[in-house]
Amino acid sequence: MSKPNNPFLKEDGTKCTCMDMLQQMLDSEVTNEQRDYFKQHLDNCMPCYKTYDLEMTIKELLKSKCCGGDVPPDLIIELQAQINQKIST
Numbered sequence: 001m002s003k004p005n006n007p008f009l010k011e012d013g014t015k016c017t018c019m020d021m022l023q024q025m026l027d028s029e030v031t032n033e034q035r036d037y038f039k040q041h042l043d044n045c046m047p048c049y050k051t052y053d054l055e056m057t058i059k060e061l062l063k064s065k066c067c068g069g070d071v072p073p074d075l076i077i078e079l080q081a082q083i084n085q086k087i088s089t
């Protein structure tokens with residue numbers, strides 16, 4: 001059996017953790033391949049699903065509040081720290 005191709009594999013061949021994948025997805029620096037893989041992963045991984053859903057909601061919220069302008073980086077960092085805490089518990 002061949003392993004499913006994980007487009008999130010790092011250059012040294014190590015597997016990305018959920019956190020690594022989430023980070024990349026939220027940075028929007030992903031290929032279509034990675035996006036598809038991640039969406040499939042969300043179906044099987046509730047913590048990822050919840051976090052991703054939450055992050056996207058926050059992003060949308062910030063976008064609408066800030067009229068598409070720049071969001072203060074401090075705010076993003078603070079929100080992400082709160083989310084990271086939720087995942088690790």
Ligand SMILES: [Zn+2]
Binds near residue numbers: 045047
């Ligand atoms: Zn996951």
